[in-house]
Amino acid sequence: MHLPWLHPGDPFPDPSQAWDARQPAPGLLAAGGALDVDSLQRAYASAIFPWFSEGQPILWWSTDPRMVLFTDEFRLHRSLRKTVARFAADPRCEIRFDSDFDAVIRACATSDRPGQSGTWIVPAMVSAYQAFHRAGFAHSVETWIDGRLVGGLYCVVIGRAVFGESMFTRVPDGSKIALAALVAWCRQAQVPVVDCQQNTRHLASLGAHEVPRAEFVQQVAVQGRRPPAAWQFEPVYWNSVLPLSTSA
Numbered sequence: 342m343h344l345p346w347l348h349p350g351d352p353f354p355d356p357s358q359a360w361d362a363r364q365p366a367p368g369l370l371a372a373g374g375a376l377d378v379d380s381l382q383r384a385y386a387s388a389i390f391p392w393f394s395e396g397q398p399i400l401w402w403s404t405d406p407r408m409v410l411f412t413d414e415f416r417l418h419r420s421l422r423k424t425v426a427r428f429a430a431d432p433r434c435e436i437r438f439d440s441d442f443d444a445v446i447r448a449c450a451t452s453d454r455p456g457q458s459g460t461w462i463v464p465a466m467v468s469a470y471q472a473f474h475r476a477g478f479a480h481s482v483e484t485w486i487d488g489r490l491v492g493g494l495y496c497v498v499i500g501r502a503v504f505g506e507s508m509f510t511r512v513p514d515g516s517k518i519a520l521a522a523l524v525a526w527c528r529q530a531q532v533p534v535v536d537c538q539q540n541t542r543h544l545a546s547l548g549a550h551e552v553p554r555a556e557f558v559q560q561v562a563v564q565g566r567r568p569p570a571a572w573q574f575e576p577v578y579w580n581s582v583l584p585l586s587t588s589a
Contacts (some may be wrong), residue, residue, distance in 0.1 A: 345358075346371070347401075349377070350380075351374060352378045353387055356388050356554060359402065370402055372399065372401070373398055382473075387501050388403055389556070392400055393463070408544060409551075410544065413573070417521060425583060429583060432573075433486060436484065439480075441490060442474045443471060445469065446467055463508060476519055479496070480497075482494050482574075492511060498572070500568065501564045501568075501570060502560070504536040515516075520547070521582055522578070525578040529575075530571075533564070536561075
């Protein structure tokens, strides 16, 4: 089985050339290349993302099907809706965007996850996404309570194509509150879909589901050409995911 080896600056193969279910790593597209800003921007604009462990070369993926969350299908079950509503109404609580991206990605890199040993957010990935953040493409959504960072996520935004990367929490539902805030921002900015990459029960419970890769690639092509929206969060955005009577 041939896997293309990339040199820095090489074009990426078409996502349709990724390994399929008959091969040992479905979705694997290429190896090598570089994690510089240009490479990451070109990858995401083509529905490709890096994912590898310590000691491996850079591995590039484009999975089929792709797990996505259409923002108009986002579901807050009753208890989480109440949690988000309490957060939105509490003056000690706030959502911040890009207040401390470095702290968020470091927390994601060290966050324990059931069924996983180690992390794919290796030091090379941390450095790469910090540079991607400085270039204006990687962003953080942060949950703050009493002036303390208690949860959050980081994502990539190309135009109005949004790609979720990783979450962490230090309190119950801290990361889920951040995700609800991201969806609220997306609805305000008319962003129709958030890439989730991997199929998990947690994401499915919030309304995410799989779509064919070709459909996702087309979504990215369309949304990636749109002008970016202002990356900022206003409390009024909560109204798009909460009943008005619970977000005041």
